[in-house]
Amino acid sequence: MDYLSKIWQKTNLVRTALSNVYDTGIIFPGIKCDGPSYNALVAVLCPNNMETTFPHPSNPEIKIAVIFDICHMMKLARKTFASFGVKKNQKGEDIRWRFINELYLFQKHEGLNAETKLQKTDIEWRRMKMKVNLACQTLPRSVADALDMLSKDFQDKAFSNCTATVEFIRIFEALFDIFNSRNILGSSSKAPFI
Structure with missing residues (x-):
């Protein structure tokens, strides 16, 4: 057939x-x-x-x-984001996978995890591309917050111009919360949308 x-x-x-x-x-x-x-x-x-x-x-x-299905869409978003390396947002700014790589390397080098839970498997995702938890770990709010902190507070040059990437990750985190909401008593983006 x-x-x-x-x-x-x-x-x-x-x-x-x-x-x-x-x-x-x-x-x-x-x-x-x-x-x-x-x-x-x-x-x-x-x-x-x-x-x-x-x-x-x-x-x-x-x-x-x-x-x-939001879990499947997160896997597709991560795959697209990582495969292309650079995407443009509506303002024409670069959304770069490189910043997630840099964050992982920074955490590994400094012996920190900055609450991101980023691991080698998140960066080398191709071997486990169907794992939903890896896709969700790669694009959570904590990664956006860590990138933002390194860019603004520490003014680390490796993370300069990561604002579009931070916004992209925050949007996907909010979308995941909205579409994955299960609790009728949830609030904000975790509230039911239907």
Whole structure:
């Protein structure tokens, strides 16, 4: 079976499942997608560019939301960030993987960990690219805070111009908190968003 046939098969399975469950009186507000093959599935379910909902197969007035799995998206973000080395933000500033490498080397050389939990496996991530915890350890707020401190407070030249990288990491930390929220009593970015 070719790739497109598999996508259509998955699409039909999702539509059939939604319809069968709808017949019992249960309406799912959304589906969660975890990987690239499901991204193609979403493209079939949501044919309009960048649309995040699709009509329910049994009742087109009901919209089904498509939510990407945040843990998988963190792995993809880390892989993209590390593989390209340099990305540009909306202001045209450089977001550099080099700063995370430099932070790891600084901590190793100074015998500190600066509360970042950065390890060799985070820097040499390719051997364990599917480990969610490594992706999350690479882009947490503590890494952003450590980079910020080394740049501003210590004025370490190795970390000059890391502001865009710090902002990038903080954005991903907030996104992770939002999409990984499980506690109805959570606050700030850890509060439920639905």
